[in-house]
Amino acid sequence: MKIEALIIHHSAGLWGDREYLDSLHEQMPRIRGVQMGASGTRRLHCGYHKIVLNGLPTYRDWREGRYQERLDGHIQQGRPDNKSGAHARGWNARSLGVVLIGHLDLGPPTARQWASLVHACARLCQRHGLPASAIRGHREVAASRCPGAHLDLSRLRGEVGARLTAG
Numbered sequence: 090m091k092i093e094a095l096i097i098h099h100s101a102g103l104w105g106d107r108e109y110l111d112s113l114h115e116q117m118p119r120i121r122g123v124q125m126g127a128s129g130t131r132r133l134h135c136g137y138h139k140i141v142l143n144g145l146p147t148y149r150d151w152r153e154g155r156y157q158e159r160l161d162g163h164i165q166q167g168r169p170d171n172k173s174g175a176h177a178r179g180w181n182a183r184s185l186g187v188v189l190i191g192h193l194d195l196g197p198p199t200a201r202q203w204a205s206l207v208h209a210c211a212r213l214c215q216r217h218g219l220p221a222s223a224i225r226g227h228r229e230v231a232a233s234r235c236p237g238a239h240l241d242l243s244r245l246r247g248e249v250g251a252r253l254t255a256g
């Protein structure tokens with residue numbers, strides 16, 4: 090798979106992690122009334138490749154105010170990077186999907202999420218030979234509000250670009 094873009098998303102929820110996103114992904118075919126595959130389908134991870142946690146991995150953590158600092162900014166691997174994602178129609182076979190846990194229409198990502206996002210995007214750009222301009226918000230490739238009004242994509246491209254220039 091030739092990667093041409095990194096596409097940034099938010100989860101549009103206040104808490105979550107890979108396990109939670111996987112559970113949503115597994116439910117989707119049922120909701121749509123599509124038969125689940127015998128075995129392979131369930132093993133598919135959520136449609137994103139990287140999941141940037143916000144320190145509130147579960148509903149219970151959120152409800153009880155149990156912020157887990159060590160998980161704030163931690164990045165989980167979703168689908169393997171060499172497997173096509175399921176996150177942006179028309180782009181899945183040529184992009185990597187990065188999702189920040191959080192509702193970024195309501196507020197910005199955490200400082201640690203931002204730092205991890207910049208770091209991860211810079212590494213992925215280097216690995217795949219991409220310029221910072223290859224970073225796109227979901228809303229820039231589809232009719233969507235994702236990844237939310239508080240995710241500053243220009244600033245992201247600027248900070249990643251500065252890293253790439255610095256080598």
Ligand SMILES: [Zn+2]
Binds near residue numbers: 097227
């Ligand atoms: Zn999205």
